[in-house]
Amino acid sequence: MRVEVDPKICEGHGQCNAVAPEVYDLDDDGYSVVLVPAPGPELEGAAREGALSCPVQAISVTD
Ligand code: SF4
DSSP, X not given: OEEEEXXXXXXOXXXXXXXXTTTEEEOTTSOEEXXXXXXXXXXXXXXXXXXXXXXXXXXXXXX
């Protein structure tokens, strides 16, 4: 699995970090930083939940 945040779309809402802080951090301006770009099975659920939580669909998750 690969996780990417498109910085052109991310608006810094922070939901990804609230839902899955083990996968998504926030930078000093509140924009998402992917901590684990290639999550293993133990983090796949959190990665998907974080992506679904984003109100502007800035996060792409590919298998
Ligand atoms: S929820 Fe979406 S818009 Fe908000 S910080 Fe995360 S990626 Fe960016």
